Amino acid sequence: MKLHVIVPLCVLFTLTLTQQTPSRDKCVCELTHSEKAFPHDRLSTVEDDASKCNGNITPQKTVELENLLLGLEKRLPQLQQDVSVLEREDDGQLSSVLSLLVVENELLEIKQLINRLNITMLGYQRLTTNTTKELVDLTAEMQELETYDTMQVVKRQNDNRRLRRDLDHCRNGHQPTTQPTEPPHGNCPHGQFQNISGPRVYTAGEYPGSYKYGAWGRDPKPGAGKKSWYWIVFLTSSNKFSNYVRLYSSLSSLIVGVSTPGNVLIHSSNPTTNTVQGPNVVLYGDALYYNCYNRDAVCRFDLSSKAVTTLQLPKGTRFNSKGNFCHLDECYLFTDLDLATDESGVWVIYTTTQDFGNLVLSKVEEPLTLGQTWRTSVYKQGVTNTFMACGVLYATRYVNKVTEEIFYSFDTTTGVEKFNLGISINKMSPNIYALNYSPVDQMLHAYCDSYMVSYKVLFS
Known part of the structure; x- marks a missing residue:
């Protein structure tokens, strides 16, 4: 009686082990993604171009042009004054010769200043033309890259920035503006x-x-x-x-x-x-x-x-x-x-x-x-x-x-x-x-x- 019970149990155990043995055939699933792969290389190129653009347009360039114009503005009245002196002292003697040399020196310096001003302005015109084209290209490239933002993450970030800015403006608008601290001035004729x-x-x-x-x-x-x-x-x-x-x-x-x-x-x-x-x-x-x-x-x-x-x-x-x-x-x-x-x-x-x-x-x-x-x-x-x-x-x-x-x-x-x-x-x-x-x-x-x-x- 005990022998009959043991044999079916052994058979059942053997069958169970056989069912749990993995199959030698592999199951392969193909995942088809409908989204386009993001072009990281293009984004990197855009970032490099934007950095170069920022490096080309600096406050120093504007100040350089202003300096040359300021120098020309101050030099011209001086030339006019020296010419007036020459006219008064034009006696054909040594004094008029010296005044003429002063005027010649002024004219030479003004010519040098104008040459530098022309070179600088031509350089700025080329820079403006090139920069305008680069900005148009960068804008078009960024608009195309935004098409990859199917989840509209960038759009929501921009919306959040606008909301924060409006909120800060609203808060500050209802508060009194703090006056800047003014330094003491003693008895200054110019004021504070x-x-x-x-x-x-x-x-x-x-x-x-x-x-x-x-x-x-x-x-x-x-x-x-x-x-x-x-x-x-x-x-x-x-x-x-x-x-x-x-x-x-x-x-x-x-x-x-x-x-x-x-x-x-x-x-x-x-x-x-x-x-x-x-x-x-x-x-x-x-x-x-x-x-x-x-x-x-x-x-x-x-x-x-x-x-x-x-x-x-x-x-x-x-x-x-x-x-x-x-x-x-x-x-x-x-x-x-x-x-x-x-x-x-x-x-x-x-x-x-x-x-x-x-x-x-x-x-x-x-x-x-x-x-x-x-x-x-x-x-x-x-x-x-x-x-x-x-x-x-x-x-x-x-x-x-x-x-x-x-x-x-x-x-x-x-x-x-x-x-x-x-x-x-x-x-x-x-x-x-x-x-x-x-x-x-x-x-x-x-x-x-x-x-x-x-x-x-x-x-x-």
Whole structure:
């Protein structure tokens, strides 16, 4: 009886194993997808073309054309004035010959300026034509690529962006607008310092890319016949030192790169005693003020007499690159002393060991002496530049490669400090190594990675 039961169970077990053994034949399923494969290579090409287009159209190109037009605008009245002088002095003698040479020189510079303007405009016309065609092609390509977006993801993203923008506009529209903080202005004849314009001048001058560090500007108290002159100091030795100041008879001469009367030499050696150290220099009253080489002192070089006088700064003044302007990525070499000009004359900004690295401001009086001194609570190595306007000290800091911020002010009249000015400077190069305010025309002159840039200071 037990044997009969065991045999069927064994047979059942054998049958079960046989049914579970997989078949040797494979089952293959074909999946047919109705959607077209997305052309990633075409999208990559569009992105590359768009990047090239952005690289070709930059703010620098517009400013370059404006500079040339501005130079021509300033040069033509000067030519008219020189021709009038020639007409008055046309006596057939030496004076008329000299006046004629002046007019010939003016005409030559105007011709050079017009040639550069024509070349630049032709280049821009070609660029505009090519860019227009590229934009049409890119638009058509993007519209075709959008046909692959069958789930309308891009369309919904664009709708969401519009909704967020409208929502933000609605929210802000029902809130009072916050007035911008206005810097203190002391007894400024122009009113309150409110903002600065976009770049008015942008030029590489006659040595494009040759001298990374330097400074430029105008003399607020020029000598006779030098009202329209501009000056430049290039740091020609190791990006640290210089031994001359280069002069230009007008802004258009500087833009074109025609230096007249040329260099005024401080000393034949560079560097040596009482030559220039660092980029923070100014010209005032036909004299150059700067950090004396290897000293905690201010040098004054008279352009007429070629004499150098010095002003010793207080004991503990940091020099030889121990109290520089800095930002997180870089410190600007030999910027321990910053010279500045405004409506009242020359100032020196520095720091000392006893002030724990905070900015110290002193008035430079004539004859060369140290006048009143003010102490601030802003740390110098957290600052990238300073300048003076109407007796107020302003300090800047690095935000990113395209923006610098005027964030701080110290009013020497009231002693009030402010840390929240929030005035942006749109940079044409990542670093501003020197910043000078010109009270003659209320312009801010910046030297940026070998480029010369200027901004109009906007007062109320």
